Amino acid sequence: MKLIDSIVATAPEIQALRRDIHAHPELCFKEERTSELIARTLEGWGIPVHRGLGTTGVVGIIKNGTSDRAVGLRADIDALPMTEHNKFPHASTFPGKMHACGHDGHTAMLLSAAKHLATNRNFDGTVYLVFQPAEEGGGGAREMIKDGLFKLFPMEAMFGAHNWPGMPAGAFALKSGPVFASSNEFKITLRGKGAHGAMPHLGIDPVPVACQLVQGFQTIISRNKKPLDAGVISVTMIHAGEATNVVPDSCELQGTVRTFTLELLDMIEQRMKTMSEATAAAFECTVEFAFKRNYPPTINHPAETEFVRRVLSEMVGAEQVQEFEPTMGAEDFSYFLLEKPGCYFLIGNGDGTHRHGGHGLGPCTLHNPSYDFNDDLIPLGGSMWVRLAEAWLK
Template sequence: MRLIESILADAASITTLRRDIHAHPELCFKEERTSDLIAKALTDWGIPVHRGLGTTGVVGIVKNGSSARAVGLRADIDALPIQEGNTFAHASRHAGKMHACGHDGHTAMLLAAAKHLAKHRNFDGTVYLVFQPAEEGGGGAREMIQDGLFDKFPMEAMFGAHNWPGMQVGQFALKSGPCYASSNEFEIVIRGKGAHGAMPHLGIDPVPAACAMVQGFQTIISRNKRPIDTGVISVTMIHTGEATNVIPEACTIEGTVRTFTMDVLDLIEQRMQAMAEATALAYGCTAEFRFKRNYPPTINHEAETAFARRVLGEVVGPENVQEFEPTMGAEDFSYYLQKIPGCYFMIGNGDGAHREGGHGLGPCMLHNPSYDFNDDLIPLGATAWVRIAEQWLNTPR
């Protein structure tokens, strides 16, 4: 690996900062202490900051030369509503809150890069350091855009990264096109007529209608969309009834839908609503259908992905830049990629052996109470950010 020496020299201090963030997790749009910490560090390094986009977002601005060109680098800063299972020294001090996805590490990697960029400025143009709140379900990227991110800080492209447990430290993975799915929720309330369980003919039972819907929805996947298109319908909750001898008045079905394209998402939503309403009617019931679209699919742009692949290959060797297998998880970096070109890539977090004594018994997987970010990634991730920024701004477009 070709790591930057000044970043390696600062690795211990940035690790201390990362563990401080880990010990004080804050949930979406509540990242006040984290935002203050980021802004203070940037200011101490001579980097102007803009605060308040997306409530608690921070944008650092590193300029050099006379070029009007600009590129954005993004890190997410929020934690999850999870009770941490680790007991090491930097474990969460806030019950029910935990950095279980590595956003503390993402923030640390970008801060380490920021310090180097501010000191050396080996580029002509502007690097915007975007520290984004509320990735975990709050849509912080969308909120920063709506608050004028790209109006105040116009940039040619934006790049983002996520640590990936199970992939070796020293490896990256990326893919052109869809890499994360859209995230969507549905709720269907089926209304019938309550009755005694021993006299079902006197009521209208919503439970059989619910069962038929759950089975029928899978035919949308197998019979309505093209087999080569990807889509998931998962019914994850069914709520009904209060007693074993009572036919309930209503039954509620909830779940998630994931797709890689908006066309498939449109198809699934339309067919689900038609099937829900018709099935309820067939059983003598009514259905109230609600469908909420959360994050759109994350679709990397071809040219920017090729650029990132080349730069990352220069850092770790081309053989250590893998092809990412798309996941049906979701990521709100998608909102940026709907507005400007860019690429979202993965950096290997290892197999969990890095965790200190006192870690929980579970695996070191994302959204797991035994997770901890691998601090060995800080110099590597920071080096990658610096090289992406430098080469983007120093390469004629």
């Protein structure tokens, strides 16, 4: 493993920053303290910054030489609205907020690279350090683009990485093509006519209609979708009724849809709408169908993926660079990849043995109240970003 000596030397300093961010988590578009800490740190290293892009985003600019070429490196900075179960010294001090996905670690790895790049400018061109807010449901990448990210900071390509618990520390995984799914949500309100539970014939009960739809939606997956295409429909909430002896006059279904292609998503949305309207009509109910598209699928570009594979293989050995099995989770780095070539890949966070005293009893998995980022990744992640930036700008 070829780590950069200066990055290894500064790892304790960056670890302290990471743990400070972990102890002070902030939710999407509210990352004011985090953004200020990032910007102040970069400026202290002589790196010019642009603040406020996408509300609380920060972009650091490191230039060298005369080339107009530029590359973007991204880290997300927001936390999750959940209560941390860990009791170690750097546990969250903000109730109901927690860095349970490792965005504090992503930020630390990019800061580690930033300090080295500012001191050792072994490249010709510009490296843009993109610290993005609101990945956890807010679409911060989309908002940074709307605020002019690529107009203000023209770059040829953009790269991002996510820590992955269960994958050995020191290993990476990537894949060309779709790697994360689109994220979408639906809300279906069925309206009937309330009645006494002992006299249901005097009303129109929306609950059996909801049951029919839950079952029927799965036929879209099993009979309308091509078997080789990946898609998920999950009804995760059903709300109806207030008393055991009352037939409710309405029933609400909510849930999520995940696909790797927009074509499949179009089909699923249309079939769900048609099925909802037809089934409601068959039972003499009315229906309100709402479908919200959140994040598009994350689709890596082939040439940029192979570039990352080559650089990482030279750094840690080809055997440590695995093929990533796509997940139905979602990631708003997808918005960047709609605008620019790039690759989003994984860095192993280990099996959880890095968590010493004070951690909760749960596993070290993403979005778990006992999660903590593995600080051993800081020198590896910092070296990774430096090697990618230098190789791109050669």
